Amino acid sequence: MTTRFAFEKLGQDGKARLGRISTPRGEIRTPAFMPVGTAATVKAMMPESVAATGADILLGNTYHLMLRPSAERIDRLGGLHRFMNWERPILTDSGGFQVMSLASLRKLTEEGVRFKSHIDGSDHMLTPERSMEIQRLLGSDIVMCFDECPALPADRGRIEESMRLSMRWAARSREAFGDRPGHALFGIQQGGLEEDLRAESARALRDIGFEGYAIGGLAVGEGQEAMFACLDHAPDQLPEDRPRYLMGVGKPDDIVGAVKRGVDMMDCVLPSRSGRTGQAFTRHGVVNIKNARHADDPRPLDEGCSCPACRSYSRAYLHHVFRSQEMISGMLLTWHNLQYYQDLMAGMRAAIAAGTFADWEAGFHAARAAG
Numbered sequence: 001m002t003t004r005f006a007f008e009k010l011g012q013d014g015k016a017r018l019g020r021i022s023t024p025r026g027e028i029r030t031p032a033f034m035p036v037g038t039a040a041t042v043k044a045m046m047p048e049s050v051a052a053t054g055a056d057i058l059l060g061n062t063y064h065l066m067l068r069p070s071a072e073r074i075d076r077l078g079g080l081h082r083f084m085n086w087e088r089p090i091l092t093d094s095g096g097f098q099v100m101s102l103a104s105l106r107k108l109t110e111e112g113v114r115f116k117s118h119i120d121g122s123d124h125m126l127t128p129e130r131s132m133e134i135q136r137l138l139g140s141d142i143v144m145c146f147d148e149c150p151a152l153p154a155d156r157g158r159i160e161e162s163m164r165l166s167m168r169w170a171a172r173s174r175e176a177f178g179d180r181p182g183h184a185l186f187g188i189q190q191g192g193l194e195e196d197l198r199a200e201s202a203r204a205l206r207d208i209g210f211e212g213y214a215i216g217g218l219a220v221g222e223g224q225e226a227m228f229a230c231l232d233h234a235p236d237q238l239p240e241d242r243p244r245y246l247m248g249v250g251k252p253d254d255i256v257g258a259v260k261r262g263v264d265m266m267d268c269v270l271p272s273r274s275g276r277t278g279q280a281f282t283r284h285g286v287v288n289i290k291n292a293r294h295a296d297d298p299r300p301l302d303e304g305c306s307c308p309a310c311r312s313y314s315r316a317y318l319h320h321v322f323r324s325q326e327m328i329s330g331m332l333l334t335w336h337n338l339q340y341y342q343d344l345m346a347g348m349r350a351a352i353a354a355g356t357f358a359d360w361e362a363g364f365h366a367a368r369a370a371g
């Protein structure tokens with residue numbers, strides 16, 4: 001059991017990396033996918049079920065938890081791990097992105113962002129210092145810097161100005177984080193799709209020094225081609241001996257392309273959100289289980305999957321419970337999708353370890369093309 005936070009690179013195949021993050025609450029196998037537990041729950045899942053899918057770490061959100069039930073209340077109750085009954089590592093986002101995407105009546109100044117809650121319209125202020133305090137009260141193992149995420153579309157000038165503000169906020173985040181052994185603070189690279197701005201941001205973050213580095217400002221509607229073009233250089237601009245975390249990504253083929261380009265950690269609401277709407281990810285592509293063609297299909301969703309939905313139920317049953325809006329529908333399909341994502345990560349980790357990532361990737365795409 002370690003009392004420190006440490007990242008070890010265990011292997012590499014091309015740009016794809018195999019690693020392990022050690023924390024006092026357990027180890028994280030990388031490349032890693034983090035299920036999103038926004039309001040202290042991975043929706044429709046018990047924590048032990050999330051662990052059973054193979055997830056080593058999950059994500060929480062400063063923005064949502066500060067609004068309800070508040071960081072102070074969670075702290076009084078023993079912290080977020082105790083509160084949500086998840087004793088493995090938790091990474092919390094800093095609120096920067098959610099304030100831009102969810103809050104109303106935002107006022108941005110050098111100090112921070114004043115905004116109205118999307119829940120009850122109450123007034124709030126987030127600054128780097130307050131975001132660090134909230135994430136400390138929550139007790140998260142990996143804390144994200146408080147950054148400014150520009151609303152898109154944005155011109156180069158706006159992106160440049162926003163990135164430089166985020167770098168000043170990164171320094172304030174580092175200062176406010178303090179000395180917390182066993183806990184990590186990750187910087188967030190900004191700069192849109194501009195290689196030179198991303199390089200400037202990476203230099204600024206390196207000069208401050210962080211336990212890990214996130215690639216922010218992507219998965220915001222730019223499309224896969226533009227994202228991959230950015231990922232052809234952004235990871236290489238970040239320290240190679242620290243974890244690289246691509247925020248908000250993504251579809252299965254996004255994830256494979258990101259790992260191929262040197263990304264170690266990702267998070268996305270897609271598997272859980274899609275699970276609740278009846279969209280299932282399988283090795284042969286996406287299955288919309290509400291479609292009438294599944295009504296009499298006795299086969300499992302994915303014959304190669306070990307999750308409860310695929311082990312014990314037919315497509316016909318899943319079709320039925322979605323059509324009749326039964327609660328078990330979202331539970332089964334969320335579990336399946338999270339299992340599919342964890343199996344994808346396990347497959348890539350094994351391929352990198354064996355030096356067969358290129359073949360594994362070819363097989364991944366061939367199975368989807370076969371449909």
Ligand SMILES: CNc1nc2cc3c(cc2[nH]1)N=C(N)NC3
Pocket residue numbers: 093094095096097098144145147149188215216217218219220247248249
């Ligand atoms: C869904 N796409 C997405 N892009 C992101 C980008 C960022 C983020 C969260 C995201 N989610 N959180 C931050 N604190 N900064 C950058």
